[in-house]
Amino acid sequence: MSMEATSPRRTRIQQEKREVILEAALEVFSANGFRGSTIDQIADAAGMSKPNLLYYFRRKEDIHETLMQRLLDTWLAPLRELDDIGDPMTELRSYIRRKLEMARDFPRESRLFANEILQGAPRIISMIEGELKSLVDEKAEIMNGWMRAGKIARTDPYHLIFSIWATTQHYADFDVQVRAVLGPDRGGEGRFEDAARFLEQLFVEGLRPKG
Amino acid sequence: MSMEATSPRRTRIQQEKREVILEAALEVFSANGFRGSTIDQIADAAGMSKPNLLYYFRRKEDIHETLMQRLLDTWLAPLRELDDIGDPMTELRSYIRRKLEMARDFPRESRLFANEILQGAPRIISMIEGELKSLVDEKAEIMNGWMRAGKIARTDPYHLIFSIWATTQHYADFDVQVRAVLGPDRGGEGRFEDAARFLEQLFVEGLRPKG
DNA sequence: CAAATTTTTGACCGGTTGGACAAACGTTAG
DNA sequence: CTAACGTTTGTCCAACCGGTCAAAAATTTG
Numbered sequence: 001m002s003m004e005a006t007s008p009r010r011t012r013i014q015q016e017k018r019e020v021i022l023e024a025a026l027e028v029f030s031a032n033g034f035r036g037s038t039i040d041q042i043a044d045a046a047g048m049s050k051p052n053l054l055y056y057f058r059r060k061e062d063i064h065e066t067l068m069q070r071l072l073d074t075w076l077a078p079l080r081e082l083d084d085i086g087d088p089m090t091e092l093r094s095y096i097r098r099k100l101e102m103a104r105d106f107p108r109e110s111r112l113f114a115n116e117i118l119q120g121a122p123r124i125i126s127m128i129e130g131e132l133k134s135l136v137d138e139k140a141e142i143m144n145g146w147m148r149a150g151k152i153a154r155t156d157p158y159h160l161i162f163s164i165w166a167t168t169q170h171y172a173d174f175d176v177q178v179r180a181v182l183g184p185d186r187g188g189e190g191r192f193e194d195a196a197r198f199l200e201q202l203f204v205e206g207l208r209p210k211g
Numbered sequence: 212m213s214m215e216a217t218s219p220r221r222t223r224i225q226q227e228k229r230e231v232i233l234e235a236a237l238e239v240f241s242a243n244g245f246r247g248s249t250i251d252q253i254a255d256a257a258g259m260s261k262p263n264l265l266y267y268f269r270r271k272e273d274i275h276e277t278l279m280q281r282l283l284d285t286w287l288a289p290l291r292e293l294d295d296i297g298d299p300m301t302e303l304r305s306y307i308r309r310k311l312e313m314a315r316d317f318p319r320e321s322r323l324f325a326n327e328i329l330q331g332a333p334r335i336i337s338m339i340e341g342e343l344k345s346l347v348d349e350k351a352e353i354m355n356g357w358m359r360a361g362k363i364a365r366t367d368p369y370h371l372i373f374s375i376w377a378t379t380q381h382y383a384d385f386d387v388q389v390r391a392v393l394g395p396d397r398g399g400e401g402r403f404e405d406a407a408r409f410l411e412q413l414f415v416e417g418l419r420p421k422g
Numbered sequence: 423c424a425a426a427t428t429t430t431t432g433a434c435c436g437g438t439t440g441g442a443c444a445a446a447c448g449t450t451a452g
Numbered sequence: 453c454t455a456a457c458g459t460t461t462g463t464c465c466a467a468c469c470g471g472t473c474a475a476a477a478a479t480t481t482g
Binding site: 031032033034035036111114115117118119120121125128129132133136153155156158159160162163165166167169170171173174176177178180181182183186194195197198199201202203205206207208 | 242243244245246247322325326328329330331332336339340343344347364366367369370371373374376377378380381382384385387388389391392393394397405406408409410412413414416417418419
């Protein structure tokens, strides 16, 4: 008599297999997009049959939805850590570094997110307008404080956040292009070190408060 | 007896209809991606039947390929215009402005390109490794000259170009997110003006040569 | 005009895809 | 052991999708 409306209450096997499926789905979705991926591909990658996979997730969309919900949490974690306790410029440099590390260590998550936004964010628009916007509003207010205190240059905190997102995620989402342009010699793992150095210089100098 | 191997030699109707199809395909592909788009959708948007569309483009891939070839040319035009005749900082500011204008005026083209790169650029990897890389190499060398002459700060010209691409294209590719975060008041057309002001400040201050 | 050529369409086809289903298999508790 | 429950799979289906084809309609050419 297990009603799953209130709490899922899942078996040990169900928990494990769902994790396996989500990992496989992340791989497939991030590489091919939602419509470009098939349940068979995900089932293959998860090492099980298609009907078996559909026993754990009733519909293809359910997998994607679960993935996106978890994604936003981990994806916004770096921004959540930014607060006005420490030195402003140090806080910003840490944020940029953490965001770049996420692009390096979790490129599939970044591409999954980019794919969704590119398609108009049909499945997560409410999360964007709600949770994400609130967080950005909150952090933008902190930055406004830093500007009033003369700790960083006066500028638009929203576009500052956008530019940090854009420049860091670029190394995950446009990885193919980055590696192709840098060539075999400079396109190796060291490219993230180079990017970190460049971005630190750009933002630190770009936000240095006017004397 | 028209062999189209050497030169296409197309009818007036063929030229016109092919343009209509490409315009419709740009709309559909940029919104849904290649695999997410159907020939029927494109035919509908072009105001003709599917077999009729297939009379002008034999395969779905042919439409996409034609679109991508044209795209790269117009997309790289702003970078092509950058040269070392004028003042370095003025050149860079113009480049950023032009690139941002492209994101504003041709968002579909930007999203089509982003979609392709996200999927690993399967259909245009050769153009990226060839034409695009050559152009970037050439312009990076110009920037190196500016740095040696002390006109702009010493930094990595490749990552500088990446950061300009990333920040400007962000306003086309992540448009939904940008508008949602800025909200109804600040998310209107004025967001491009705000972005232009912010980016100008960031890059001009960030690249100011050390005295 | 009439013949030749180009354009358009309805009908159709084979392959793929998301998903349903019942039956088989495995596991656990009494 | 056996009944109950959880897991797995083979089979099937309807919808969709890219593409073909023959024939009709429109246009161009002589």
